[in-house]
Amino acid sequence: MQLKLNNFTKTFGEVTVIDGMDLTVNDGEMMALLGPSGCGKSTTLFTICGIHRMNGGDLHFGDRDVTHLPSQQRNVGVVFQNYALYPHMDIRDNIAFPLKVQKQDSATIKRKVNEIAELVHIPELLDRKPAQLSGGQQQRVALARALVRQPDVLLLDEPLANLDAKLRLEMRSEIRRIQLETGITAILVTHDQVEAMSMCDRIALMRDGKIEQLSEPSEMYNNPANTFVAGFLGNPPISFVNAQVAGGSFTFGDNTVAIAEALKPRVGGEVQLGIRPEHFGPQFGTGVTGKISFVETQGREDLYNVTLNSGGMIRSIQPAGERLKMGDAVSWGVSPEAVLAFDTSGDRL
Amino acid sequence: MPRTSKPRFNWLGLGFMAPALIVVALFFLAPVIMTGLFAFTNMSTSTGITGGEYLLTQSNLRALENSGVSDETFETLSTTSYRVDEAGLARLAEQHNQATADEFRTLHGDTVFTARRDMERALKDLNQNRIRSTRDRKAAAELFTSSVLDERFVEETDFRAALANAGINDADHEILVTEAFTGWVWTTENVELLTSLSSSARYAMNTAIYVIFTLAFNVGFGLLLAISTFYLSPRVASSFRTIWFLPRVLPPVLYVLMWYWLTWDTGIISTFAGYFGFAPRNWMLDTATNAWVVIILINGFVGASLGMILFSSAIKAIPSSMLYASEVDGANRWQQVRYIILPQLRWPILFTSSYQTLSLLTSFEYILLATDGGPGGTTEVWALAAYHTALNNYGGNLQYGLGAAYALVLVIIGIITSLLYLRFFNFRELVSKPRIEN
Ligand SMILES: Nc1ncnc2c1ncn2[C@@H]1O[C@H](COP(=O)(O)OP(=O)(O)O)[C@@H](O)[C@H]1O
Ligand SMILES: [Mg+2]
Numbered sequence: 022m023q024l025k026l027n028n029f030t031k032t033f034g035e036v037t038v039i040d041g042m043d044l045t046v047n048d049g050e051m052m053a054l055l056g057p058s059g060c061g062k063s064t065t066l067f068t069i070c071g072i073h074r075m076n077g078g079d080l081h082f083g084d085r086d087v088t089h090l091p092s093q094q095r096n097v098g099v100v101f102q103n104y105a106l107y108p109h110m111d112i113r114d115n116i117a118f119p120l121k122v123q124k125q126d127s128a129t130i131k132r133k134v135n136e137i138a139e140l141v142h143i144p145e146l147l148d149r150k151p152a153q154l155s156g157g158q159q160q161r162v163a164l165a166r167a168l169v170r171q172p173d174v175l176l177l178d179e180p181l182a183n184l185d186a187k188l189r190l191e192m193r194s195e196i197r198r199i200q201l202e203t204g205i206t207a208i209l210v211t212h213d214q215v216e217a218m219s220m221c222d223r224i225a226l227m228r229d230g231k232i233e234q235l236s237e238p239s240e241m242y243n244n245p246a247n248t249f250v251a252g253f254l255g256n257p258p259i260s261f262v263n264a265q266v267a268g269g270s271f272t273f274g275d276n277t278v279a280i281a282e283a284l285k286p287r288v289g290g291e292v293q294l295g296i297r298p299e300h301f302g303p304q305f306g307t308g309v310t311g312k313i314s315f316v317e318t319q320g321r322e323d324l325y326n327v328t329l330n331s332g333g334m335i336r337s338i339q340p341a342g343e344r345l346k347m348g349d350a351v352s353w354g355v356s357p358e359a360v361l362a363f364d365t366s367g368d369r370l
Numbered sequence: 371m372p373r374t375s376k377p378r379f380n381w382l383g384l385g386f387m388a389p390a391l392i393v394v395a396l397f398f399l400a401p402v403i404m405t406g407l408f409a410f411t412n413m414s415t416s417t418g419i420t421g422g423e424y425l426l427t428q429s430n431l432r433a434l435e436n437s438g439v440s441d442e443t444f445e446t447l448s449t450t451s452y453r454v455d456e457a458g459l460a461r462l463a464e465q466h467n468q469a470t471a472d473e474f475r476t477l478h479g480d481t482v483f484t485a486r487r488d489m490e491r492a493l494k495d496l497n498q499n500r501i502r503s504t505r506d507r508k509a510a511a512e513l514f515t516s517s518v519l520d521e522r523f524v525e526e527t528d529f530r531a532a533l534a535n536a537g538i539n540d541a542d543h544e545i546l547v548t549e550a551f552t553g554w555v556w557t558t559e560n561v562e563l564l565t566s567l568s569s570s571a572r573y574a575m576n577t578a579i580y581v582i583f584t585l586a587f588n589v590g591f592g593l594l595l596a597i598s599t600f601y602l603s604p605r606v607a608s609s610f611r612t613i614w615f616l617p618r619v620l621p622p623v624l625y626v627l628m629w630y631w632l633t634w635d636t637g638i639i640s641t642f643a644g645y646f647g648f649a650p651r652n653w654m655l656d657t658a659t660n661a662w663v664v665i666i667l668i669n670g671f672v673g674a675s676l677g678m679i680l681f682s683s684a685i686k687a688i689p690s691s692m693l694y695a696s697e698v699d700g701a702n703r704w705q706q707v708r709y710i711i712l713p714q715l716r717w718p719i720l721f722t723s724s725y726q727t728l729s730l731l732t733s734f735e736y737i738l739l740a741t742d743g744g745p746g747g748t749t750e751v752w753a754l755a756a757y758h759t760a761l762n763n764y765g766g767n768l769q770y771g772l773g774a775a776y777a778l779v780l781v782i783i784g785i786i787t788s789l790l791y792l793r794f795f796n797f798r799e800l801v802s803k804p805r806i807e808n
Contacts, residue, residue: 072694092697105695109713118709119699166699 022083022173022206023048024069030077031064031230038064039230041078046174051200051207053217055253056227062210063102065227066176069208070097082173098167098205102179104159106151112162113147119170137165140199157188164199175200175207181216193220214254218242226250248367251295257324259295259361260335266290271360274331276309279357287370288362295361298324298338306354309335313349327351405781408774409561413554415768422553424529425522430549443542450515451536452489454478458514465510470499482537486511523550560775569747569755573776577752579662580669580737581730587670588726589719592677597707599678600685614678617671626739629654629668654740658748661741665749668736677722684718685711724791732780753780 024046031039038061046052054062067073069080071092079088087095098119106115113134114121120130138144141161151159160180167175180196181189197220200207211217217224218238225235226249234246245251251259264271264278266289271278273294280288301309314334315326318341325337325345337353345351362370413419431447454474463471473496483489489511493501501507518536523529529550533543548555564570595614599607617625632638633653640650654664688711696710734754737743743750743758750758753776760773 067694070694070698072697092694093700093702095698097698099695099698101691101695103689103691105689105691107692107696107710107713109716118696118701122699122701122705122709166695170700 023081024174024206024208025081026065026069026078027080028078029065029068029075029080031061031068031073032076037230039068042230042232044225044232044235046206046208048206049204050223051197051209051221053221053224054208054210054227055214055217055224056212057253058212060227061230062212062227063178064230066099066178066208066210069174070099070176071095096170096173098170098172098175100160100163100167100175100177100180102182104151104163104183106159106162106166108151110150111147112143112149112151112154115151115162116147116165116169118166123170133169134165137169140168140202141165141195155188156184157192160184160188160192161195164196168199168203168205171203173206175203175205177207177209179210179212181211181213189216196220215256218254226253244369245295245361246369248293248295248363251361251363251369255297257298257336257338259297260301261363262294262296262329262333262335264292264294266292271362273333274329276329276331278308278355278360281357281360284360284362284370291365292370293363293365293367295363296335296355297359297361298336300356300359301327301335301337301353302339303351303353304339305356307352308354310350310352311335313345313347313351316345316347318344327353402781405774405777408770409778410556410558411554411771411774412557412559413770413774414772415766417552417554419554419770422551423522423524424526424547424550425552426519426546426550428519431519434545434549437545439542439545440539443538443546446536446538447519449484450486450519452483452486452511452514453535454481454483454514461513462510465513466499466501466506470496470501473497473499483514489514526551554771557771560772563772564775564779572747573750573752573755576748576750577731580665580749580751581727583662583666584669584673584730585723585726587666588673588677589723591670591674592722593681593712593715593719595674595678596681596685597711599682600711601703611678611682614671615675618675622735622739625672626668626736629664629740633660633664655745658745661745661749665737665740668740669730669733672736673726673730676726680718680722681715684715688714721795724787724794728784728787728791731783752776756780 024044026042026044029039029042029044030037042065044052044065054065056062064073068075071087071090071094075088079086081087082095107118110118116134116137117130120133125133134147135144138147141164143158143161143165146154146158146162151162154162163180177196181192184192193216196209209217209221218241221238223235223237224241225232226241227233228249234241234250236244241250242254245254248261252261262273264273266280269280269285271280271288271292271294278294309327309329311327311329311334313325314328315324317324321341322338323341323344325339326334327337328334335355364370426447428448431444434444459471459475462474474493477496478492481492483492490504490507493507493510501510518529518532518538521532523532526547529547530543533546534540538546595611599610602610620628630637634640635650635652637653639653640648644650653660655661692710693706696706701709732753734751734757737749737751737754738757741749743754756773756776758773759769759776761768763769
């Protein structure tokens with residue numbers, strides 16, 4: 022079911038946390054709400070499920086206007102960051118709770134609980150108490166409880182934040198699998214770009230209560246709308262340098278980088294260049310000189326920080342091989358097609 | 371490196387604990403021990419709490435009927451005899467003159483007259499120093515009375531000597547000494563009395579009514595307040611809580627006085643009911659039901675405020691995401707209370723109930739101030755009975771020993787239930803140990 026937020030505004034007292042946000046999540050789509058901590062992701066999520074009331078704007082699930090409906094009547098499933106399982110109920114009762122409060126008959130409840138337990142792979146845990154489960158298992162229970170009454174939308178608030186690295190990887194694919202199997206419309210709130218990029222169809226990247234860019238993960242990575250988006254996505258992160266446009270090249274200090282043909286009409290004067298680590302290295306020729314100031318080996322790849330002779334620093338990531346040392350002087354090139362140019366206020370050129 | 375040192379006795383620690391230990395010993399152990407000791411004495415106003423004397427009275431004799439004391443002894447004790455001994459002669463010498471006394475000694479020294487008539491005749495029949503006036507003879511005869519009855523003896527030996535003098539059979543001495551002692555003695559009488567008195571059963575019954583209903587009101591109303599204020603805005607909620615806390619912070623006398631104003635026959639309820647044509651009545655003391663309702667409300671409102679505070683903080687301790695989750699899951703307010711909040715208040719409710727059971731068992735101050743056990747003893751609870759018996763008796767004879775026996779029952783119940791609760795709640799702690807994530 023499509024979810025549509027229109028001109029949504031949320032204030033807490035004097036503070037406006039969300040200001041006129043528009044967001045449409047298509048039917049069956051998994052949307053990431055990505056952004057740094059405190060940017061208003063949870064607030065948005067809690068407003069969609071009715072825990073917070075909107076101060077302005079409206080919200081539709083499909084054709085249904087749910088702006089003024091209380092949580093109980095919205096038919097949303099929510100997975101909370103701490104799972105919020107009911108500690109005094111066993112797992113079966115936890116999952117059955119949304120059906121029980123609807124007073125469905127016990128045979129139906131039993132059947133649905135068993136079905137959903139199969140889906141999230143926890144049929145053997147039904148008789149335990151939440152305290153007897155590991156984090157990942159609790160996560161699955163929370164998912165089952167959110168999904169058991171077939172909600173119109175599924176909302177996940179930082180579902181992986183409390184898991185250790187291995188479980189996080191496992192649950193990442195599990196959540197996506199379950200979302201795809203059920204075909205449910207979902208919003209995933211996360212501050213982790215890898216989660217957003219790997220799990221979701223589209224990403225809404227938020228800053229200070231506004232959506233900076235909304236697009237598919239690869240599009241957002243390759244075509245960031247501004248320096249904030251460019252800087253938020255990618256690990257190791259993109260490097261920025263200030264440069265001048267002179268004679269068909271970007272120059273900064275004694276370094277030059279060629280300007281791609283397509284970019285030439287749009288640039289001039291002062292610009293900010295965004296160079297991703299995979300686009301800077303010896304395989305792209307020469308023209309940028311500096312000293313290695315940091316080396317990190319990541320197994321398959323090596324990560325270098327190159328401090329430029331003219332000041333500033335550019336990161337580079339290269340297949341493991343010829344190992345350079347700290348202090349080695351290098352003269353490497355930048356892939357002209359991959360250079361991202363921004364104006365001085367940070368907007369993409 | 372972790373040091374594994376044996377736990378040493380720590381004098382500094384003991385120093386810090388000392389005040390607490392002294393307080394515990396002084397204000398907890400000592401009263402308990404003293405209650406236990408007093409309970410096995412017959413201390414009362416008449417025995418005093420120090421020593422006693424030996425005094426045999428007519429009422430003692432009545433008490434001794436059917437106790438195996440021989441008829442002769444009764445006979446001897448209840449008739450006055452006259453013994454011509456040195457003490458009596460000295461008194462006679464003082465009242466009349468030495469010559470009379472000397473002659474009387476010569477004639478009748480060490481004689482015992484069992485009839486007043488014989489004694490008076492002996493006085494009349496003196497040769498040189500005849501006492502002529504009948505009145506003087508009567509007075510003189512009095513000087514030689516040697517009744518054991520109504521005579522105070524400080525020492526037991528004196529009393530025994532007096533018994534022997536009066537010619538009382540040795541076999542009966544022991545029982546007379548015991549009966550005549552006016553000080554307190556060790557006894558198990560109190561316990562026997564407690565178990566045999568029908569009033570004990572009624573006090574126990576009253577206590578059960580009082581504790582059960584007050585507790586139910588406390589917990590129920592406390593819960594209602596806690597839950598309803600939880601759903602109010604914080605400011606309204608806190609002023610509500612403050613209002614409901616007033617009964618607890620008000621001095622009990624003042625608080626009960628307000629109940630008087632409310633319930634007296636010229637009070638608020640009567641006045642108000644008067645507008646609807648009801649005759650004024652005392653809503654506190656008119657009937658036993660009235661009295662119970664008022665007492666349960668008086669105590670209930672005080673206790674409810676404690677429950678309210680405990681339950682409120684327990685509700686606040688429930689993670690808000692859990693409450694959100696239940697709302698998103700579709701639970702309405704009632705279902706949220708029923709399925710999420712109440713189950714998580716189980717331990718606070720149990721704790722409050724156990725704690726308040728204990729304090730209600732021993733508390734009586736509000737009953738004392740309100741009905742004083744009335745009307746007609748219908749609201750006399752065990753603790754109040756102990757108080758009345760030991761410290762505030764209409765008859766004026768305060769029975770410390772019996773009162774202590776009443777109190778001892780409460781102490782024993784209190785200690786046993788406390789120990790049970792301790793085990794119970796510790797057990798709870800054990801089973802809820804946090805688990806390590808796997
Ligand atoms: N109930 C609240 N009352 C006041 N301020 C709040 C409340 N909830 C969130 N905020 C503020 O709103 C901003 C956004 O919070 P949130 O949506 O939780 O951020 P995040 O993106 O990390 O989930 C933060 O500055 C936070 O302090
Ligand atoms: Mg958040």
